[in-house]
Amino acid sequence: MSRRVLIAGNWKMNGSSADLDFFQALECRTDVDVLVCLPATLIAKAATLTAQSEIKIGGQDCHAAPKGAHTGDLSAAMLADVGAQYVITGHSERRADHGETDDGVRAKSEAAQAAGLVPVICVGESQDDREAGRHIEIVTAQLAGSLPAEGPFIIAYEPVWAIGTGLTARAEDIAEMHAAIRAALPIGEAVQILYGGSVKPKNAAEILALEDVDGALVGGASLEAESFNAIIASA
Ligand code: 13P
DSSP states (O other): OOOEEEEEEEEEOOOOOGGGGGHHHHOOOOOEEEEEEHHHHHHHHHHHTTTTTSSSEEEEEOOOOSSSTTTOOBBBHHHHTTTOOOESOHHHHHHSSSSOHHHHHHHHHHHHHHOOOOEEEOOOOHHHHTTTTTEEEEEEEEHHHHOOOOOOOEEOOOOGGTTTSOOOOHHHHOOOOOHHHHHTTTGGGGGOOOEEEOOOOHHHHHHTTTOOOOOEEEEESSSSHHHHHHHHOOO
């Protein structure tokens, strides 16, 4: 089965209105999907700026409830209302900073689907898990706990120790994990599985060429159009 390549950026807690000229500088290709997951404050503006293009806009988190007394939170429907089409769920930074659990990630992912968004569900092992040889077991358990019963969803495999560290998993380790993730998915052949963790222009081509790697989730290198363009170009 041929799956489209998706290059996704995650701006995390970076960026203001002045940085949205980024979108004028993006060089997209018809054969590669491009998604930028922005701080919630920038989604509406970015969605307007990119409305005539193929660039897709996403959020970085949503609440599991459709509405209600949850001060400071945003529902998936609110993100969709201002133009998001995707939302990241279960990023390791949210699992660490906000104590998010697999059950909670599944609830958020289902809420995203109910609002018409595609969840980009993140999984990944810690350094200790990898050193102990438990990485496959940990990630497949996260998947089992975090996935909605049905698609659509996208999986992002992001080894925690590779995020923001400049360390990238070895090609053989990425290939091993992506194959294990695909084998664990009930609708495996159709699902896009992204790799994330210090994806840069210099290593993107090697990673994106791996079987079962359908794209990348890019943090730091998605903040500048030049480096993000270089990653899109290497897909
Ligand atoms: P970096 O590319 O900065 O390592 O971040 C990866 C990530 O967490 C994307 O979600």
